[in-house]
Amino acid sequence: MFTRTESFREFIRLYPAVSIIILIHLLLYIMTALPILPSLQIFELLSGVNLYIAEGEYWRLVTPIFVHSGFPHVLFNSFSIVLFGPALEQILGKFKFLTVYLAAGICANLATFLLEPLTYMHVGASGAIFGLFGYYIAMSIFRKDLLTKENSQLIITIAAIGVAMTFIQENINVTAHIFGLLAGFLAGRLTLPRL
Template identity: 70%
Template sequence: MMIVRGGFSIFTRTESFREFIRYYPIVSAIVAIHISLYLLTILPIFPNYWFFEHFSGVNLYIMEGEFWRLITPIFMHSGFSHMLFNSFSIVLFGPALERLLGGGRFLFIYLASGIIANVATFILEPLTYTHVGSSGAIFGLFGYYIAMIIFQKNRLSKENSQIIITLCVVSLIMTFIQPNINITAHLFGLLGGFFLGYVLKK
């Protein structure tokens, strides 16, 4: 078990680009997929809108059996700033968890949280609702951190726990202030990550 204690922030990145890829291969792969899919939606050599047509979360199509749309929206984004912000968030919050949990468990938490968020969106939002973005999965990481703070107090320092709680509260507030936000995905991604953190705490 890796214990992250001490007076330094676990969210401070000091690795070189090559070291980052070597230490955090799952986080690096997720960001690479974000960038690749974004480029496929803007470069004129591809049928750009095809990717949104087939990978976006569209509740009506999910109801008709296109269940891959519960997964693919996690990696799609609606524009450069959307992709950049979510990718930056994963680079900021993901590495510490990947080191704590290992690549396989980290990927499971990330994808499971995103899927929980998208299932909740499918159940609670109208059939016409369409969405993309990894925010539900990112909030799942927040939820997992909160579960660690509550149920595994020895794994994070007080300073790092305070940082996580503060950022989580600020992110939740912004969820209700910013326009065009999938509030359902944010809330249920957070709850899903917390639930997984409780179940997998041993």
């Protein structure tokens, strides 16, 4: 389920939503990493800055999901989506998958806006990725037939490690991780069809 054996072309065909998310990550990273003046402006325009959100720049509740602070950041988050996104996209379909992913990311950013100081700035897909973990956890509790016992245990273990690392590592948006996880879990609880 979480092992990728597809060719590049097959991956794009089978998982269009995941492929589009990763493409956006990479394009925005390249645009913000190029040593030209507009690159800094793009990063500043799309990052989540609570003060600017309070002043009405509401797009900043969405755009930070796709912007990253450096190559290791974009690589780690994109790799996480490659590992954990395809199976969920296959189960939910591309539109429902995108809805869950974006809703979790937006909820994470909204919680960050409401709970962190106005000076707080944030970027990254982590809240949305934790939303995927939350959705998988909801599946493992409410729809055990959709995941094998081994995959269910794997997801719960990875989510637990992710939450633990959230509180250990520096420069982590703890609020986004926790509320992304909760939003994904709630989305799963509300949208998974009952047996």
